[in-house]
Amino acid sequence: MTAGTVKGRIEYVQGKGLMTTNTRKRTHAVTEQAIAERRETIVAHAAVIISKAGVDGCSFGAVADATGFSIGMIQHYFRTREKLVHATVEFRTLASVQEWQGLYSEGTNAVERLHDLLTFAVEGEATFEDAWGFWVEVYSAAHKDEKIRKHVANTLLAWRGIFEQTLEEAMSEELIRPFHDADALATLLLALIDGLAIQTLNGIYDHSPQTMIKTLQRFAAHEFGIDVTDFVEQKRSTVPSHLS
Incomplete structure (x- = not known):
């Protein structure tokens, strides 16, 4: 995952805010890239939820409302809420380190x-x-x-x-x-x-x-x-x- 990709995902989520979508998306990821992009979208939205509602507020339901993905789809990728939270923390910490390294090099x-x-x-x-x-x-x-x-x-x-x-x-x-x-x-x-x-x-x-x-x-x-x-x-x- 490149720094540019991570930053782009975060910026997109923050620009749109916590969006509520009534219609759940039921498309199927058919490639490794599509799976990775979908997981990244989920954790990027989850990070915004944590910043506003705390770790306890990062539920499958809240992330489903923010992404438009079904709760079942999110559970398919992360199984448990704990795994979702851990993946989100890993995503944001990696993004931060990459951003700092980019600053240093510039x-x-x-x-x-x-x-x-x-x-x-x-x-x-x-x-x-x-x-x-x-x-x-x-x-x-x-x-x-x-x-x-x-x-x-x-x-x-x-x-x-x-x-x-x-x-x-x-x-x-x-x-x-x-x-x-x-x-x-x-x-x-x-x-x-x-x-x-x-x-x-x-x-x-x-x-x-x-x-x-x-x-x-x-x-x-x-x-x-x-x-x-x-x-x-x-x-x-x-x-x-x-x-x-």
């Missing part, structure tokens, strides 16, 4: 990549509410579900690894002059991202996604030992239009 220098990573930590291909609504619900479910917990842990390790690598490159190229080493600085940045995201998602302190981005950028520039204004005002063509 930057012209390490500071630019750090700027993009901080921006996309708030909103990337998904809106803030969809992305962080999903993550907060999955974080909560991970406490009681070992399989979800492993997916989350692996994803966070990948996320941290990209940050650490980029920080180390920026330091070796003398583009930043932080007081902390890359490991400690990554810990600070990721902790701040998670904390601000929870506050923003719940409307605490009247934070908005844009406020969160600016706060992250100002904090990071200060910790990097670089000019705050220059770092905050950096813009890239890869930034989604709803953030520019």
Whole structure:
């Protein structure tokens, strides 16, 4: 599964929202590609449901209403609700890692990549509410579900690894002059991202996604030992239009 394919599916679902279709689709998948596409459509809609209604709200009925597929068809592909939830978490975590890796490969220098990573930590291909609504619900479910917990842990390790690598490159190229080493600085940045995201998602302190981005950028520039204004005002063509 390519990053472009995953992003396209997610964007389609978010653009349409949770659609209710009264007529169930009863077409039959006859090729491996058709089966894969149908499964991907189901888990993409399930991810949106989780972001809005939580893991407990991700039922076969809710997904059937969102996709227009029959409950029987969804059960055919995933058997149990637990397997559907696990497949959805795997789908979204894979998409996130691919998106972050894409950002890393697109930057012209390490500071630019750090700027993009901080921006996309708030909103990337998904809106803030969809992305962080999903993550907060999955974080909560991970406490009681070992399989979800492993997916989350692996994803966070990948996320941290990209940050650490980029920080180390920026330091070796003398583009930043932080007081902390890359490991400690990554810990600070990721902790701040998670904390601000929870506050923003719940409307605490009247934070908005844009406020969160600016706060992250100002904090990071200060910790990097670089000019705050220059770092905050950096813009890239890869930034989604709803953030520019």
